[in-house]
Amino acid sequence: MNAARVMAIFEKDLKEFTKNTTILFTPFITIILAIIYSRMETGDGLPLIVVYAIVGITYASVTSGVMMILMAEENEKKTLRGLIMSPASYVEILLGKSLVTALMTFITLIISFIIMESTNMIDIQQIIGLLVLFFFFLFLGIAVGLFVKSVGMTTVYLMPIMFIFGFTSMIEFLGFSPDSIVIKITDYMPIPQLVAMGETESWSAIGIVLIWTIVAGLLAFVCFQKVKKDRA
Amino acid sequence: MSNCIEITALQKTFGTKTAIADISLQIKEGEIFGLLGPSGAGKTTMIKMLTGELNKTAGDIRVLGSTPDKFHQTSFKSQIGLLSDNSVLYERLTVYDNLKLFAKLYNAPLNRIDEMLEMIDMLDAKKKVVSKLSKGMKQRILLAKALIHRPKLIFLDEPTSALDPGNVAQIHRVLQKLNEAGSTIFINTHNMEEATTLCDRVAFLHEGEIKECDTPENLRYQYSSHMFYVETFDGEIIQLPNESESADKIASLIKTGTVKAIQTDNPTLGDIFIKITGKELV
Ligand SMILES: Nc1ncnc2c1ncn2[C@@H]1O[C@H](COP(=O)(O)OP(=O)(O)OP(=O)(O)O)[C@@H](O)[C@H]1O
Ligand SMILES: [Mg+2]
Numbered sequence: 001m002n003a004a005r006v007m008a009i010f011e012k013d014l015k016e017f018t019k020n021t022t023i024l025f026t027p028f029i030t031i032i033l034a035i036i037y038s039r040m041e042t043g044d045g046l047p048l049i050v051v052y053a054i055v056g057i058t059y060a061s062v063t064s065g066v067m068m069i070l071m072a073e074e075n076e077k078k079t080l081r082g083l084i085m086s087p088a089s090y091v092e093i094l095l096g097k098s099l100v101t102a103l104m105t106f107i108t109l110i111i112s113f114i115i116m117e118s119t120n121m122i123d124i125q126q127i128i129g130l131l132v133l134f135f136f137f138l139f140l141g142i143a144v145g146l147f148v149k150s151v152g153m154t155t156v157y158l159m160p161i162m163f164i165f166g167f168t169s170m171i172e173f174l175g176f177s178p179d180s181i182v183i184k185i186t187d188y189m190p191i192p193q194l195v196a197m198g199e200t201e202s203w204s205a206i207g208i209v210l211i212w213t214i215v216a217g218l219l220a221f222v223c224f225q226k227v228k229k230d231r232a
Numbered sequence: 233m234s235n236c237i238e239i240t241a242l243q244k245t246f247g248t249k250t251a252i253a254d255i256s257l258q259i260k261e262g263e264i265f266g267l268l269g270p271s272g273a274g275k276t277t278m279i280k281m282l283t284g285e286l287n288k289t290a291g292d293i294r295v296l297g298s299t300p301d302k303f304h305q306t307s308f309k310s311q312i313g314l315l316s317d318n319s320v321l322y323e324r325l326t327v328y329d330n331l332k333l334f335a336k337l338y339n340a341p342l343n344r345i346d347e348m349l350e351m352i353d354m355l356d357a358k359k360k361v362v363s364k365l366s367k368g369m370k371q372r373i374l375l376a377k378a379l380i381h382r383p384k385l386i387f388l389d390e391p392t393s394a395l396d397p398g399n400v401a402q403i404h405r406v407l408q409k410l411n412e413a414g415s416t417i418f419i420n421t422h423n424m425e426e427a428t429t430l431c432d433r434v435a436f437l438h439e440g441e442i443k444e445c446d447t448p449e450n451l452r453y454q455y456s457s458h459m460f461y462v463e464t465f466d467g468e469i470i471q472l473p474n475e476s477e478s479a480d481k482i483a484s485l486i487k488t489g490t491v492k493a494i495q496t497d498n499p500t501l502g503d504i505f506i507k508i509t510g511k512e513l514v
Contacts, residue, residue: 008336019324078320086337087306
């Protein structure tokens with residue numbers, strides 16, 4: 001691992017980012033939604049469930065999405081081969097791209113929180129939750145990014161991630177009864193856990209999200225090993 | 233001089249298809265070595281095995297003293313330059329940003345970028361976005377990218393295919409200059425002229441085997457018929473072997489004023505290739 005090479009990839013991807021309309025568009029969707037939601041505010045602040053809707057969209061589209069697209073582009077345009085043949089390792093390439101993804105994610109989130117005046121996120125427990133949740137989505141993005149061969153294909157993977165993990169809290173609004181199996185399952189998913197944490201203030205929510213993150217990390221690791229083996 | 237590349241009984245198969253049957257070859261330090269062969273001969277496969285992109289099926293490889301298990305190490309990679317057959321640049325970025333990325337990845341000083349651009353005569357294009365460049369310009373930038381860390385050993389996979397003569401000449405000048413400065417060059421090519429003018433030694437690869445390997449001059453001499461062709465003003469062509477008895481005959485023909493021209497056949501590498509393989513080089 002060499003920090004100079006990670007930074008070289010980071011710098012390159014950041015420059016490409018600003019010239020890539022597909023990617024540049026993703027933070028804007030979130031920010032526009034944040035503006036719309038902020039208009040619906042009635043005086044005592046937006047409820048956590050709405051704030052987490054924005055978090056879910058940001059993490060799915062910016063975190064998982066950008067990570068996938070950055071990798072898919074390198075694969076599709078055959079630039080990945082040039083990187084691999086250079087002294088840069090897979091880990092360095094992934095780290096450089098993760099840094100770009102992290103930067104874009106947190107800029108988007110902070111802008112959205114400011115627009116929505118989400119003071120309920122200024123809370124150490126929520127911030128830790130958000131960080132752990134970031135890695136969950138990042139690992140999903142890396143896992144897909146390692147094998148997806150074209151930018152077009154990323155949507156196929158991004159949509160389920162968006163609906164299952166990004167919009168989990170919204171499922172409640174689909175009219176399921178509170179003791180239906182769907183709600184019981186979704187309650188244990190990362191975003192509903194963090195929404196509930198706002199009331200219970202129980203740290204177990206972060207524990208559950210951490211388990212999800214470890215599982216996503218393992219999935220990314222399996223994909224990583226497979227890609228490395230395929231190359232040999 | 234020591235060997236830069238040593239290949240012994242090398243084989244490569246893809247499933248049931250044999251790409252490299254059995255190759256042994258030594259390439260000396262400071263040489264420009266040309267691997268010639270028609271499409272599908274296994275040229276790209278050779279470079280991929282020598283640079284660690286593909287694993288060999290059998291045999292031994294040593295490149296700069298390293299065995300393939302070391303090919304992924306930074307110490308090895310920083311001695312190798314590679315311009316592969318489908319190398320690409322980041323189209324959205326400028327020439328400078330592209331070269332900067334690789335200078336940093338190879339830990340080369342950034343002032344090397346201008347130096348390389350000057351060498352390929354493209355300093356003017358430094359701030360240009362790659363997508364706006366012509367194919368020949370892109371290829372020259374790719375060459376600069378492959379050389380930015382001053383590699384000791386350079387692999388080039390058909391570096392001049394489909395380029396106009398101006399770009400080709402430019403690339404050849406750069407390669408010659410690097411070679412004079414001590415770099416060893418391994419070049420895959422279809423282009424017989426390129427092989428003749430550029431390479432110290434060439435090998436003909438056909439169906440995964442090396443059919444001949446020598447200097448272009450030696451090969452051309454070896455494959456010539458060693459005959460003189462004396463053309464008279466009557467349009468007759470008299471063939472005489474390159475032996476002492478022919479001297480008197482030629483002298484007497486010249487004295488009688490019947491000789492229009494005297495020629496030897498000097499086959500091109502292309503002619504030789506057709507002779508060896510029964511195939512045109514395309
Ligand atoms: N990954 C692969 N899987 C299966 N077969 C392959 C693979 N790579 C190459 N081959 C086969 O190996 C043989 C040699 O291919 P190679 O690309 O080395 O030829 P080449 O001499 O570089 O040709 P060209 O001049 O067209 O570039 C071909 O028959 C090709 O089909
Ligand atoms: Mg080839």
